[in-house]
């Protein structure tokens with residue numbers, strides 16, 4: 001399972017979190033976020049990371065030119081679209097960045113909102129489901145109703161996000177079977193400052209879950 005820790009702002013934390021077991025790190029390229037990082041900050045956080053770690057830039061309603069320039073200058077491997085980007089926009093972005101993973105985030109308010117997933121699956125690599133918040137686009141700590149995702153199978157790989165913590169992750173995974181999980185505020189001291197003890201607790205919890213499943217299989 002992919003494990004993405006999002007909202008990294010400090011280079012030393014990106015290395016430490018990768019060493020603890022994260023497979024993907026997220027960098028917020030949305031200027032209004034308290035976790036915003038510019039190209040120079042992303043470069044500094046990405047440069048010391050091993051090749052196999054996915055370096056994901058999170059954008060919201062940016063232009064294709066802005067996204068492409070940031071990806072090329074920063075060394076990002078994936079783009080997460082967290083605004084109101086249309087399927088057509090995803091299609092155009094894929095043409096501009098053919099070797100970059102495109103992740104479309106959808107903020108889900110109700111079961112009906114899940115229907116829009118099918119409009120995107122031909123134009124993206126990966127889906128990310130986050131919780132809806134009326135004022136903020138992401139990093140809110142709000143959880144989704146996991147019970148509505150018990151049978152969820154979008155036809156492409158997907159991340160579960162929204163309010164996940166070391167304390168609730170096993171409850172979530174007992175109900176939902178995503179290809180990846182994404183955590184931000186649940187492993188933070190304050191926005192952009194990750195709590196490495198909480199990150200370590202997350203991986204201990206996930207490792208115990210993985211070994212329990214191996215034993216019972």
Ligand SMILES: O=C(O)c1ccccc1NCC(=O)[C@H](O)[C@H](O)COP(=O)(O)O
Nearest residue numbers: 006033137138139140141162163184185
């Ligand atoms: O984290 C932000 O500040 C942010 C701002 C604007 C758009 C997206 C943002 N975060 C996107 C993420 O991928 C977060 O990891 C996701 O929303 C989950 O956050 P949390 O509920 O705090 O775990």
